Amino acid sequence: MGEKLSQALLAGRLELPTCQRCSNVQYPPSEICRHCLSDALEVTACDPAGKVIACALVHYSLALDFDVNSPWPIASVKMNAGPVVFAHALEFLKRDTAVTLVPIIDSIGDGVFGALANVADRDLLQTRFNRTI
Amino acid sequence: MNNVFAGVVLAAPVSFGYTRYSEHGVPWFAGNALAEMLRLSGLEKSSIDGLAIASFSLSPDTPASLAEYFGLELRLLEALPFGGASGVIAARRAARAVQAGDVEVVACIGADTSKPGTFSQLVANFSTATMDASYPYAAAGPNLPFALLTQSYMDRYGTQREDFGRICVAQRYNANHCDYALLGQKPLDLATYLAARSIVPPLHLFDCVMPCAGADSFLVMREEQALSLNIPYVYINSAFEAFNVFSSDPVQLRSGWSRYGAALYEQADTTPAAIDLIETYDDYPVIVMLQLEGMQLCDEGQAARYVQDHELRFDSEGPAHNTSGGQLSVGQAGAAGGFLGIVEAIRQITRSAGRNQASSAASALVTGFGMINYDRGLCSSAAILSAGRV
Numbered sequence: 001m002g003e004k005l006s007q008a009l010l011a012g013r014l015e016l017p018t019c020q021r022c023s024n025v026q027y028p029p030s031e032i033c034r035h036c037l038s039d040a041l042e043v044t045a046c047d048p049a050g051k052v053i054a055c056a057l058v059h060y061s062l063a064l065d066f067d068v069n070s071p072w073p074i075a076s077v078k079m080n081a082g083p084v085v086f087a088h089a090l091e092f093l094k095r096d097t098a099v100t101l102v103p104i105i106d107s108i109g110d111g112v113f114g115a116l117a118n119v120a121d122r123d124l125l126q127t128r129f130n131r132t133i
Numbered sequence: 134m135n136n137v138f139a140g141v142v143l144a145a146p147v148s149f150g151y152t153r154y155s156e157h158g159v160p161w162f163a164g165n166a167l168a169e170m171l172r173l174s175g176l177e178k179s180s181i182d183g184l185a186i187a188s189f190s191l192s193p194d195t196p197a198s199l200a201e202y203f204g205l206e207l208r209l210l211e212a213l214p215f216g217g218a219s220g221v222i223a224a225r226r227a228a229r230a231v232q233a234g235d236v237e238v239v240a241c242i243g244a245d246t247s248k249p250g251t252f253s254q255l256v257a258n259f260s261t262a263t264m265d266a267s268y269p270y271a272a273a274g275p276n277l278p279f280a281l282l283t284q285s286y287m288d289r290y291g292t293q294r295e296d297f298g299r300i301c302v303a304q305r306y307n308a309n310h311c312d313y314a315l316l317g318q319k320p321l322d323l324a325t326y327l328a329a330r331s332i333v334p335p336l337h338l339f340d341c342v343m344p345c346a347g348a349d350s351f352l353v354m355r356e357e358q359a360l361s362l363n364i365p366y367v368y369i370n371s372a373f374e375a376f377n378v379f380s381s382d383p384v385q386l387r388s389g390w391s392r393y394g395a396a397l398y399e400q401a402d403t404t405p406a407a408i409d410l411i412e413t414y415d416d417y418p419v420i421v422m423l424q425l426e427g428m429q430l431c432d433e434g435q436a437a438r439y440v441q442d443h444e445l446r447f448d449s450e451g452p453a454h455n456t457s458g459g460q461l462s463v464g465q466a467g468a469a470g471g472f473l474g475i476v477e478a479i480r481q482i483t484r485s486a487g488r489n490q491a492s493s494a495a496s497a498l499v500t501g502f503g504m505i506n507y508d509r510g511l512c513s514s515a516a517i518l519s520a521g522r523v
């Protein structure tokens with residue numbers, strides 16, 4: 001399911017595993033619905049809007065290509081669709097900032113989430129990853 | 134005295150082999166801890182018929198392979214993949230098995246080794262959820278979810294970095310009096326804490342544990358056996374383990390302690406105010422605060438006030454807290470970190486600690502927390518211990 005989600009994000013679609021029986025949106029990805037235990041989950045489009053729970057600037061990372069001179073903002077976002085997701089951000093986002101989740105391709109070529117206060121900044125966020133792909 | 138775990142005691146506390154890096158494997162650490170427990174208790178190896186083991190770095194070996202390595206014939210073999218909650222859970226399950234007559238003596242051991250790079254590997258492959266939903270977000274390991282959690286806690290309650298710092302500074306003072314604490318030679322004051330380099334703000338250097346190697350362990354047996362061995366022991370008055378509590382909270386600012394803490398005191402027929410010694414799980418100082426609040430040492434959101442009003446040192450007036458220095462100053466030896474608190478509590482209550490012996494240590498609260506899966510820790514535990522034969 002994680003693979004399917006990543007593929008949707010790579011294809012530029014903001015989708016999440018969703019239970020076909022009870023409509024619960026699942027994250028982190030799983031093969032079983034956390035609510036009703038159905039295995040009928042499909043990666044489908046969902047409301048990309050949410051609110052920032054908290055944000056942190058990562059100064060220290062285990063990633064080999066991490067640039068310690070440019071702290072990297074990551075936000076936790078409570079989606080209107082239900083789940084909490086971690087997402088890359090352009091800058092430190094205050095608590096309760098309204099954001100839109102967007103699909104991004106990270107520096108190792110995986111599909112990941114971005115969280116933007118202004119959805120027009122998507123290309124700007126994407127370019128931050130472009131150095132090694 | 135209540136009788137939830139009547140007739141069962143904990144004894145022979147051992148902290149073994151703490152070091153930053155080691156070439157030795159888990160069996161070396163666990164085996165040495167076991168040998169030391171036999172020496173302390175006077176038991177023969179053949180008396181051990183139960184083993185409860187917590188380890189992250191045992192693989193590709195298993196708990197069953199440890200039975201073979203140590204030449205033990207066992208009737209109970211408990212694997213405890215619960216990280217920081219595992220020490221209390223080991224005591225609880227072992228006590229039940231002894232009480233039921235399934236086994237005579239259970240050796241409970243948390244042990245892990247540490248080589249350069251092993252912590253990074255553990256973090257990168259910790260769980261499916263962390264691989265899918267956490268690691269791709271700047272590969273910050275547990276520092277990311279705990280930074281987000283700490284930020285949420287500060288936003289909600291107005292807590293300042295100084296308040297977290299008080300916990301870290303007091304623990305370092307305790308470590309300065311504890312021989313096996315790896316950071317025990319280094320003093321720490323609040324100014325140094327505040328000036329430390331950023332890791333994932335609000336987390337800075339002294340909010341984060343240093344991974345290391347080591348083992349922590351204790352024995353569980355019937356009281357009559359401990360009496361006949363003529364060794365010091367403690368009672369386990371009450372204990373709980375809980376998993377995935379308050380799962381719909383958007384941020385984890387409480388866990389099993391808030392749900393089951395009141396019943397824990399009730400079962401032990403005691404109150405928060407009557408506790409002499411508190412050993413919390415301190416992977417990050419904010420988690421210490423959640424445990425203090427959940428276990429009713431103070432109200433929700435009031436832990437900053439609590440740490441301002443209490444010295445938290447082994448030699449302070451109020452309750453002593455994390456008397457060995459905790460993981461923040463001893464080091465985090467993987468799953469042994471989940472045993473550090475309960476082993477130190479047994480040592481303190483039986484008055485076998487060293488220079489860091491608390492003057493009042495007749496009763497102890499030990500809390501555990503473990504297995505950060507994506508954005509929260511899934512396991513919580515707590516126990517109340519009291520003096521048996523000291």
Ligand SMILES: [Zn+2]
Nearest residue numbers: 019022033036
């Ligand atoms: Zn469902």
